[in-house]
Amino acid sequence: MTEWCAEGERLYAAALRAGRIARKDAETAPCLMEFALLHPDPDDPNWLRPVLPAVALSRQLGPLEYEITQRRRLAVELAETFQPFLALGTQVTSTSDSITVLEGGERINAALNMATAQCRTEMLTVQPSDRMSERSLLRGLERDKPLIERGVRIRTLYQHTARYNPEQLAYAARLSEGKAEYRTIDELVERLIICDEAVAFIPARDDQQVALELRHPGLIRYLIKLFEYLWDRAVPLSTGKPYEAALDGITEIQHSIAKLLVEGHVDEAIARRLGMNVRTCRAHIAKLATALGSGSRAQLGYLIAQSGILEQEG
Template sequence: MLEGFEQINAALNLATAECHTEVLTVQPGGARPSLALTQALERDQPLIDRGVSIRTLYQHTARHSQGTLAYVERISTGKVEIRTLEELIERLIIFDRTVAFIPVSDDRRVALELRHPGLVDYLIKVFEQLWHRAVPLQEEVTYRSTPGGISGVQRTIAQLLIEGHVDEAIARRLGMNVRTCRAHIAKLATTLGSGSRAQLGYLIARSGILGRPSGPEQDCEGHPDHEDHEPDREGL
């Protein structure tokens, strides 16, 4: 358990100094603060100079951050690969497939340094799953077409809305500020002709933008006898 930024940064600096082959990182959120980018550059440059490969995952919103793009350009001289996804898990850093760092608190003032081979291997598999789905930074992000001119971002927001997430949580998951998130929700409501949040959820479900339109006639599809089945019980 690492408590406080000083202790966390000291552990990261030590792991960086001992790293010789590979770094895997997940950096959720949109634009990163300039101080964080400066610290990241200071930590990454020695790795690049030693020929260490670095693979980093950002969210799509980072593509519009000039600071982040400038940082990426600075480190692109080495064996560095950058990809982006719409949604990411929390921050993750793995050095040489032997030690991983994850945050414990929302403010990231408490972190865990993990060295158990089983845990580290599990986190590597999570990273590889995300990496396989991500889009290289130099390629354009394409979204599945949706009816009525609804953008891919708005489609994702629609999915999160009907799952019950509040604006702040949606914005955090997509790496954007709440104001931008609410602007997307307003455009979504206008496109679907919604006058309230309750109606918006109903119209999203009926519109088909998330898949097949839902309706009373489809509620029981696949369950003609309406039996209640107890879910299978199994361990992890």
């Protein structure tokens, strides 16, 4: 349906004052005919005459009132249908209503939008680093900006690699100003969003198309403790510390890579866990090998273990 337009308002008012309007003038405002505000002049096809406002309003309200009546009737029928089951439902003890499976990006975003709209105190988020598209950036701004405007505190955890992601840096810059805090840490596994200690969202599938909406108090308390544990060990986004070399010439991110190498992870797995591409991961491994004087991958693992750098970490 065509939306009401400012040009339509002007022309309809002019037609009411003059009693008619030239057909060619009305072509600039399709909403006039869409809302049936004009009808052909029976005496001259080049002119249109205005429909009285009261008549036009009645015509527009009629279908809406009919739809409202039909929906009210449906609501009554649904209530009557479920009435016999309500008493039975109170006899069942279950936590299934505190865990909701959300399938599909549209449904997930709708649930997130509702939760953030109801958030009044604080929102905690864990966001493993990836490239933020312009669309997701704008969607995040639309969701988070109203939170800040009404005084909600936002704390977000990224991986250290977010420091080289211009989209995420731009997003943080748009929302900071003391009301939102951003920190980075070497390794994050999955996304997490918590609103007001009341509802949390976690992914249920790797493709991000299925999520769980959690409202169980015990689960939410556990997730908040996990977030605080990570937050205390993270570094504010405004500092350069994670990529500065320590006294041993090895950066914090290289310490993280060394730990995963000793655990036996391959390059692809290390890159995925640290939120970087494989090429960048291998560049860090090469620098680590140079710093420790390693000539081979097998020797590198041995030298890491012998150097004691993992004991120095944290």
